[in-house]
Amino acid sequence: MKHALPGSPLTLALLLISCGEEEKQAESHGGGSHRPVIAAVSYPLAYFAERLSSDFATVLYEVPTDQDPAFWEPGDEQITAIQEADLILLNGATYAKWVSTRTLPGETTVVTSSSFRDRLMETEGTLKHTHKEGEEAHSHDGLAFTTWLDFKQASAQASEIALALGERFPERKSTVMTRLDALLEDLNNLDTGMATATSGLGNAPVIVSHPVYQYWARAYSIVAPSLLWEPDMELTPGDMAALARIREEAPGATLFIWEDDPLPKNIEKLKRIGLTSVVISPCGNRPESGDFLSVMRANIAALQALSN
Amino acid sequence: MNPGGIAFLSWKHLSHRPMRSLTLVTAIALTLFFPRALQVFISESEDVLQERARSTPLLVGPKGSSIDLTLNSLYFTPQQLLPLTYAAYEKLSRQRFGTTIPMHSRFRAEDAPVIGTSLAYFELRELMVDSGRMITRLGDCVIGAQLAARKNLKAGDTITSSPENVFDLAGVYPLRMRITGVLAPNHTADDDAVFVDLKTTWIIEGLAHGHQDLTDPGTSGAPRESGEKVVRANASVIEFNEITDGNITSFHFHGDPGTYPLSSAILVPRNQKQRALALAAYQDKDATAQMVIPLSAVTDLADTLFATQRLALAAFRLLGVAALGLASLVFLLSFRLREREMLTYAKIGAGRILIGTLKAVEVTIVVISAMILARVAVSLTRSLATDLLSRFLN
Numbered sequence: 001m002k003h004a005l006p007g008s009p010l011t012l013a014l015l016l017i018s019c020g021e022e023e024k025q026a027e028s029h030g031g032g033s034h035r036p037v038i039a040a041v042s043y044p045l046a047y048f049a050e051r052l053s054s055d056f057a058t059v060l061y062e063v064p065t066d067q068d069p070a071f072w073e074p075g076d077e078q079i080t081a082i083q084e085a086d087l088i089l090l091n092g093a094t095y096a097k098w099v100s101t102r103t104l105p106g107e108t109t110v111v112t113s114s115s116f117r118d119r120l121m122e123t124e125g126t127l128k129h130t131h132k133e134g135e136e137a138h139s140h141d142g143l144a145f146t147t148w149l150d151f152k153q154a155s156a157q158a159s160e161i162a163l164a165l166g167e168r169f170p171e172r173k174s175t176v177m178t179r180l181d182a183l184l185e186d187l188n189n190l191d192t193g194m195a196t197a198t199s200g201l202g203n204a205p206v207i208v209s210h211p212v213y214q215y216w217a218r219a220y221s222i223v224a225p226s227l228l229w230e231p232d233m234e235l236t237p238g239d240m241a242a243l244a245r246i247r248e249e250a251p252g253a254t255l256f257i258w259e260d261d262p263l264p265k266n267i268e269k270l271k272r273i274g275l276t277s278v279v280i281s282p283c284g285n286r287p288e289s290g291d292f293l294s295v296m297r298a299n300i301a302a303l304q305a306l307s308n
Numbered sequence: 309m310n311p312g313g314i315a316f317l318s319w320k321h322l323s324h325r326p327m328r329s330l331t332l333v334t335a336i337a338l339t340l341f342f343p344r345a346l347q348v349f350i351s352e353s354e355d356v357l358q359e360r361a362r363s364t365p366l367l368v369g370p371k372g373s374s375i376d377l378t379l380n381s382l383y384f385t386p387q388q389l390l391p392l393t394y395a396a397y398e399k400l401s402r403q404r405f406g407t408t409i410p411m412h413s414r415f416r417a418e419d420a421p422v423i424g425t426s427l428a429y430f431e432l433r434e435l436m437v438d439s440g441r442m443i444t445r446l447g448d449c450v451i452g453a454q455l456a457a458r459k460n461l462k463a464g465d466t467i468t469s470s471p472e473n474v475f476d477l478a479g480v481y482p483l484r485m486r487i488t489g490v491l492a493p494n495h496t497a498d499d500d501a502v503f504v505d506l507k508t509t510w511i512i513e514g515l516a517h518g519h520q521d522l523t524d525p526g527t528s529g530a531p532r533e534s535g536e537k538v539v540r541a542n543a544s545v546i547e548f549n550e551i552t553d554g555n556i557t558s559f560h561f562h563g564d565p566g567t568y569p570l571s572s573a574i575l576v577p578r579n580q581k582q583r584a585l586a587l588a589a590y591q592d593k594d595a596t597a598q599m600v601i602p603l604s605a606v607t608d609l610a611d612t613l614f615a616t617q618r619l620a621l622a623a624f625r626l627l628g629v630a631a632l633g634l635a636s637l638v639f640l641l642s643f644r645l646r647e648r649e650m651l652t653y654a655k656i657g658a659g660r661i662l663i664g665t666l667k668a669v670e671v672t673i674v675v676i677s678a679m680i681l682a683r684v685a686v687s688l689t690r691s692l693a694t695d696l697l698s699r700f701l702n
Contacts, residue, residue: 073553073556073557076441076444076445076488079444079445080441080442080444083427083442083444097557100507100560100561101445101446101507101551101556101557101559102444102445102446103426103427103442103443103444103445103446103448103505104427105426105427105428106401106408106426106427106428107407107428
């Protein structure tokens, strides 16, 4: 009677098949030649995803640095690349307007703000319209979307990403959760730092150049009336009149917040009317230097410097 | 006389009266063909229906006929039931019973059904893009191979949705859709359909639209008083009937998305536990939606078909007996007419057995020819049954 010996063709074939299976498993779990891709619609989400998965996944974030990810319009090829990602991280709150008009696979798409969707803020002061008599007037502007400027919300978003990564790559779950702990600690430190820095501002309102600070203002109990100014725009008499109106509505403001470094003459103009300029970057897009953490620390430091 | 001689004489006689012989062969062939063809057709139908139903584990739709729901979701037959709300679909998705795939098949374009769905549908049906690429945005569509061939359409062309009622002048604008790709054939109803993002069907439905910027003072039909916070648009505001790179950002949705309609949702549980939980969740009699196992619905339909088949087979058998009786009569009359010919055979030495053999060979040739013809026709039916069924169902 013949037996299949260790070196027989049958054993060899079985060995090859089992090796093939292992390779397949390794590939499907991100250990093979296919490196998982995680697409993110904003830099903060891309940063969180990189912190949680940089050793086994590639983060796809293609928004050019000179564009605002909230209003960036991807091309067909970019959408195709995003569709093929293993995980697509959305901010929610109508951030990244393109999401509502493009086709994304529901199965791999994660809305990172879903745990606090009932606390999202509607934007105010935008022009409304109706199309016919009796129809409810509506605005196309939607919700305030800079959710991560409230660091507790940022923590919730990071946790949502970690959960999604754990579900998608169960074999990486423990590593991801360990990294989440470190990330949450960093975000918690930012939250404490920002609370301390803003407490030094007292109860006076803070005028902000752009309507992107709603969650920051709510989280740290700041009254923050908003203009619609860009850091690099020349301030016209009309703009100054709008500022004057806001100062009448919210008297006592001595601080003016910009998204990015403003033109020096704008700083001077505001200084002449008693407003100190300070940059609090929302960091929606990848910074030229540093990362999300360093930019947020710089924001806190800028506010702390005012108190000192 | 040797057997070759008998066959020669029989053949000579049959070919001497070709019309009579052909009529006999055809009549007997049809008598044999119809019952068998019916069996084949129903058996193939069952296979085709069950194959697609098997690859669609569960269906969620509004209450009503489970067969209507199944045929609408699997074969895109006209929607008979009330729509399912998007809120009901979202609730199903949140319950995490598996992959949920929305289906909205109310509209048509060039007589083909327009199916609003998600990318997961293409994975479920293993539909690959043969030429072009997958849809990426509102207004994009991929079309089935059969539709592309029939209408001579290719990636880069456009296809326009048909108005539901040509007399409804105030109805929804037809939407010109960009064909981004043609799907590889999979020999199902998918080959004759237009697939779009679910949101695109809502644009066709009039729940979303794009138009000129009403806040732009240059826009006609957007009057507003200084300081007024509400712009009231009138009919002169131009609504876009095609989605382009230039106007896509102006498209927006109105009303509560939870009330938006769907035809049904396909649910693909990942394991038996999810399947059991999903089925249990829809047992409530007060629920506004129902969960259907397409395979069961199709089996019920097949059972109905079998009952019809039994009835039809009985009728065919009776007809067959009558037809064979008529054929026998034709043979008997024919042999009566040929009595003198048979007498001649007897005078030149042919015995009764030989003459009987001669008659039997003639009958045998006719019957065997009819059987061969019936067999060929049954084979043809078998090969065409799938396509025919798809056409009947559409």
